[in-house]
Amino acid sequence: MSTSSRFDRFIGNVSLNAAQRQEAQDRVKSVASKLNERYYPNVAYTGSTKLLIGSHAKRTRVRPPRDVDMVFIMPILQYKRYDEYAGNGQSQMLQDVRAVIAQRYPSTSISGSGRVVDVKFTNGHSVQVVPAFEVTGKFLLADSHDGGSWQLSNYREEAAFVDRSDKRTAGNTRKLIKMLKVWQQECNVPIKSIVLELRAVNFLKDWPHASKSSTYHDWMMRDFFKELLNYTNGTCKIPGIDEKCQYGDAWAAKVRRAYANALEACEDEASSYEYLATEHWQKIFGSMYVGP
Incomplete structure (x- = not known):
């Protein structure tokens, strides 16, 4: 598969x-x-x-x-x-x-x-x-x-912010956010959902494969976790209002772990080691990610 x-x-x-x-x-x-x-x-x-x-x-x-x-x-x-x-x-x-x-x-x-x-x-x-x-x-x-x-x-603008990105990325914005929320829950990550949403949209603005097919989802996860580490204790403007969201840093250790697993999973995917890749993805997503 x-x-x-x-x-x-x-x-x-x-x-x-x-x-x-x-x-x-x-x-x-x-x-x-x-x-x-x-x-x-x-x-x-x-x-x-x-x-x-x-x-x-x-x-x-x-x-x-x-x-x-x-x-x-x-x-x-x-x-x-x-x-x-x-x-x-x-x-x-x-x-x-x-x-x-x-x-x-x-x-x-x-x-x-x-x-x-x-x-x-x-x-x-x-x-x-x-x-x-x-x-x-x-x-x-x-x-x-x-x-x-x-x-x-401004809740309407928050939703529109995600919607505009999803249209630009051929549906990948919502898919990325969904996968991140599964990771957040599965690994008990102390990070706000709005932080994941804001970072997902901003990450995909410049990611070169943002509108490509799910063939690139392994790279998308790997590269997102890598970039997220650059925003430890960062901030981002909340859509529609003059207020910033504080990212904090309590989640950093779990992001490093997720990035390490995603990195190994991508290497396994490239070598067609599907079962090994699945083991690494399941450390991030749990049992809802099913192998071949």
């Missing part, structure tokens, strides 16, 4: 199936419609008060199912109430949203902290709700940390 065939099969193995995609959609709809009922009591739910964000919006989700992230767009008139709240109004907003969701799911563990209300279902996708106010196409988020503050995000 060729290198390209094995990587194509791997991408198929890690992508969500139709039932898993439907489950995520159903859970988002259930949570969002309950919030819509509370905050827009005179408006029937159509989906316009929620926005998928994260991997489901960017179409980079992988198995096993993780969280499905969504923004719930709060009525702008509520902003003054929470902004002028005596104490941490941002925390209060999260707790109010949490209480509404708990009416629909009274036996489900639901917590609200930071920027997120986390609805922890015991199987399949959990739902992470980011309540926010929409202002000129961007979102003002309630952050309950350090006494509370408002933070700006």
